[in-house]
Amino acid sequence: MPFSSAPREFAAIDLGSNSFHLIIARVVNGSIQILSRIKQQVRLAEGLGEDRILSDEAMKRGIDCLALFASRLQGFEVENVKVIGTYTLRRALNNDEFLHQAKAVFPYPINIISGREEATLIYSGASHTQPEKGRKFIIDIGGGSTEMCIGDDFSPIRAESRHMGCVSFAKRFFSQGHLSEHAFESAYKVAMEKIEDLEGDYCELGWQHVLGSSGTIKTVVSVLRANGYKDGIITLERLNYLIENCLKFNSLYQIQLKGLLKERADVFVPGLAILKALFHTFQIDTMRYSDGAVREGVMYSLDAQFQQQDIRQRTATSLAQQFNIDVEQATRVERTAYQLVKQIPFWHTHSLKQEFYDILKWASQLHEVGITINHNRYNYHSGYILNNINLPGFDNEQQLLLATIVRYHLQDIKLNYIHRTYRYSKRNIITLLRLFRLATLLNRSRQATIRPQQVKLRIDGNTWFLSFEDDYLTNNPLLVNDLNLEVRELQAVGFDLKFA
Known part of the structure; x- marks a missing residue:
């Protein structure tokens, strides 16, 4: 489904029993970007008596918070502000009085929803x-x-x-x-x-x-x-x-x-x-x-375009559009990465096999986001962006792994900055990184180089062996030079790469 190029800005407000929350966001390239959040503790539930009457003090705390939200929402059209009231407001027998007072300071309709x-x-x-x-x-x-x-x-x-x-x-x-x-x-x-x-x-x-x-x-x-x-x-x-x-x-x-x-x-x-x-x-x-x-449920209910089965792919697609990624180059890297990852012997039966494949796919699609900042050492910029940007669908460990692979896919590798997590062992992180470095290296000349029809990978401990079809390396001297540079980078951190 094509995404609208015109950003749409909107707000979602949750009038909860403990706190009132305001989120301001916009839809860009089919993905929601959070612009700001405001949370105010109002403790409405403390003011709800056994007779289900909301106290004047609790009402005042809530109305004061809505006045604050209204000042932040100046300029927003009514159709772009969705407000829901939850447990305390639906239980309070005098919630109509709260809604009446709210109208004086808050120009947006409040919808009290069922449990x-x-x-x-x-x-x-x-x-x-x-x-x-x-x-x-x-x-x-x-x-x-x-x-x-x-x-x-x-x-x-x-x-x-x-x-x-x-x-x-x-x-x-x-x-x-x-x-x-x-x-x-x-x-x-x-x-x-x-x-x-x-x-x-x-x-x-x-x-x-x-x-x-x-x-x-x-x-x-x-x-x-x-x-x-x-x-x-x-x-x-x-x-x-x-x-x-x-x-x-x-x-x-x-x-x-x-x-x-x-x-x-x-x-x-x-x-x-x-x-x-x-x-x-x-x-x-x-x-x-x-x-x-x-x-977030209020936000994502605004448009049917969000009802996709793969949230992370939606996020990656949105970022690729936002940062003007070269899609053809990303596809070349992804194909090479997939060709190589199938040859990792100790992942054939690994419980996280599909997750490793997916991480390589998203890294292929997003590793050049930093070019928009500066082509020089863009991998640093890419890693920083992916580590700090909101990535719906990715949990903390997945986001950190993705940012790490992208950050170190070029130039030197700093092993002291790469640590195992509770889900990913250091061996698997290093394997993903080495594999992705090769996938990007083999496509560094972009469309100018004919890709090898087949690359065979054999692993023996810390030594990886790459083999190409006959005469391929002879016909691609620039690639040989890049591979030799990679050999030296890997040797500096205790790994070996051989190719023929």
């Missing part, structure tokens, strides 16, 4: 920004409610919302910040009761991946990483570790854990109680954090 609609938007936001494919279970613990949705790729199958959130549970079970094992168990048991009716249907549907969005899950991941769990994966064992450390304190406000922000301290333990209940009820093994949630 299931919120869950499907969260699903959409995570699905359009994270790399997982197939069936996914996505969970969002908000200030007043928790949303759950199972779906395939971009299509939700079962969406639910339950009245339990980190702010409402803090108010109900941890009054005045009082913390005890009894209070925690009470919150945990109530959370279990609220979702027990979903266990059978959800577990029968099953899933391949579990993702969690929201401030609670983001905070859990941040605390885990700060305390030595660098992969950021949430497990029940790790949740229990956090809970045990929190219960050493007598007040939510006294909790001191590495990575725990002061403004999240009083809602952290209530969120842990809900999250533990979700892990137990649905027998979740592992969960990964998704930074895409309801706001």
Whole structure:
């Protein structure tokens, strides 16, 4: 599908129970680029009484925030601003009064959505920004409610919302910040009761991946990483570790854990109680954090052109257009890389085989993005861009690997700057890098050189052997010169390359 060349700027606003969020973005070459984000903590749920009346103080905090957002949105047409209200606003019996006051300072319509609609938007936001494919279970613990949705790729199958959130549970079970094992168990048991009716249907549907969005899950991941769990994966064992450390304190406000922000301290333990209940009820093994949630879901619901099956390819295509990539050259490099990667013997049965192939494909398509800055040492610029730009569909490790390969595909290799990650061993990273260096080297003369019909690759430890058809190297002396330079670059870091 051809993309419109005229950028379209728009805003998505989520009026949540804990915080109000504003995202301003634009669509360029079929991809969404985030221009700015504003987050204001308003704690609407704190002002929602048992009679479901929203207090004047909570309303004022919300209206003041909307006035701030309105000043940022000056010049935006109404059709380009989408605003949704979630749990607290849909529960408040006097939400019409809030909407009436909002009109005085905020000129855009506010749509208060149902819990299931919120869950499907969260699903959409995570699905359009994270790399997982197939069936996914996505969970969002908000200030007043928790949303759950199972779906395939971009299509939700079962969406639910339950009245339990980190702010409402803090108010109900941890009054005045009082913390005890009894209070925690009470919150945990109530959370279990609220979702027990979903266990059978959800577990029968099953899933391949579990993702969690929201401030609670983001905070859990941040605390885990700060305390030595660098992969950021949430497990029940790790949740229990956090809970045990929190219960050493007598007040939510006294909790001191590495990575725990002061403004999240009083809602952290209530969120842990809900999250533990979700892990137990649905027998979740592992969960990964998704930074895409309801706001991103609103953005990606604006146009059908985003309903593609490969988010990362959409991202790569958009960047290629944005940076005026030479598509024919990218295709030449990609074909050579694919020809070589099939000859890596220890990857034939590797569990990440397809991911390695894909990384080489995207590196081929994007390795020249830095030329728009300066052709001289453009690989440095390309690596910097890919390491720092927003890449929807790529997780942190994939983005770092892509940037590393592109950064070092030319000139010297700095092994001290290349480190293994939790998913990729250093051996595999180096293998990808060496292979991609060869793929770009063999196409350095671009269309001026006749590509070899066949390049054979044999690997013996750190020594790679390249062989070409008869007379090919004789007829391409510039390539021989480039290969000799590559031999010297590799020898400088302890690797060998031989060719004939």
